[in-house]
Amino acid sequence: MTASTGAGRPEGPSRSSGALRAARSSKRSKPSRPFGPFGPFGPSRSAKAARSARPSRSPRALRTLRTLRALRSRQPSKQPPRQPSEHPAQQSQQSPGQAARSSVRRPKDPSLRRSLLLFRAFLREQQDPGHCYSLLARDAADQVEAYDGPVRGRTVVDVGGGGGWFTEEFRRRGAHAYLFEPDVRELGPEPAEGTVVADGYLLPLADGAADVCFSSNVLEHVADPRTFLSELVRVTRPGGLIYVSFTNWLSPWGGHEWAPWHYLGAERARARYRRRTGHPAKHTLGENLFAVHIGPTLRLVRARDDVRVVAARSRYWPFLAGAVVKVPVLREFATWNLLLILRRCPA
Secondary structure: OOOOOOOOEEHHHHHHHHHHHHHHHHHHHHHOOEEEEEEEOOOHHHHHHHHOOOOOOOOHHHHHHHHHHHHHHHHHHHHOOOOOOOHHHHHHHHHHHHHHHHOOOOOOOOHHHHHHHHHHHHOOOOOHHHHHHHHHHHHHHHHHHHHHOOOOOOOEEEOOOOOHHHHHHHOOOOEEEEEEEOOOOOOOOOOOOOOEEEOOOOOOOOOOOEEEEEEEHHHHOOOHHHHHHHHHOOOOEEEEEEEEEEOOOOOOOOOOHHHHHHOOHHHHHHHHHHHHHHHOOOOOEEEOOOOOHHHHHHHHHOOOOOOOEEEEEEOOOOOOOOOHHOOOOOOHHHHHHHHHEEEEEOO
């Protein structure tokens, strides 16, 4: 007769089921990798086999790598398209500079060294104008080519270029450059070949004659900036570049040779200049120097439908050159010299 418990169940089956439950609980609580990832004595054979069979990159990493390679292979096709010429016949006769314009990127801010060199040259403008303006001409030509590609083989019109420093620099780089200057006294004893004495309000040029229309530090010397800018736009061909820079009145350099004392009044600054130098100042407010401000000038060019503003920035600042122009009031004092890069819209 088989012995039984108080519950009436056989003792043998009860012990076997309890042992089975204990075995199952011990299996669940047993760690798969005791003492670290490789056990107490290093990786097991099964772990080594798993490592050797594992791929060097996960499928997700491989998919990412393939996507990056595909994007790199498609990058050349994402180049911006070339701007069409006004006349279809000109497309087959474009110069190397015109062909490179489509791949030109907006330049980065200039260096601090460049700004210091220009500032030192400005301080010695009266004593050594040749060094000052030749350095400024090279810098301006670099800016034009940074926004519009090489000038070689292209027509550049220099409006109000004075002694012809900018014209000579453009010609040195292979451009067909011409100087238009209203003041004969500014031309010097030997004007550059091809110089034309002409007023910037009415240039003796046909519509769209220039690939690049260049005007450096002239706008503050004209009584009617609107008419002057309209004439620059007229002589520039559709798609051409217009370079305009000027020293605004509230700039520390706004009074020119009698700056920064123009903050105390133009007449007082002129009188001080005469006492210190013994001769009258070259510029007189309201005659050949005018109080031109940045805010109204920006509104003037942005309201036009025949040009597009490519850049509006400080000409000489080594950093934050575009940001300073966006801050009202501050820009009138901190910009020093405003540079406008305009693109003539298609007709």
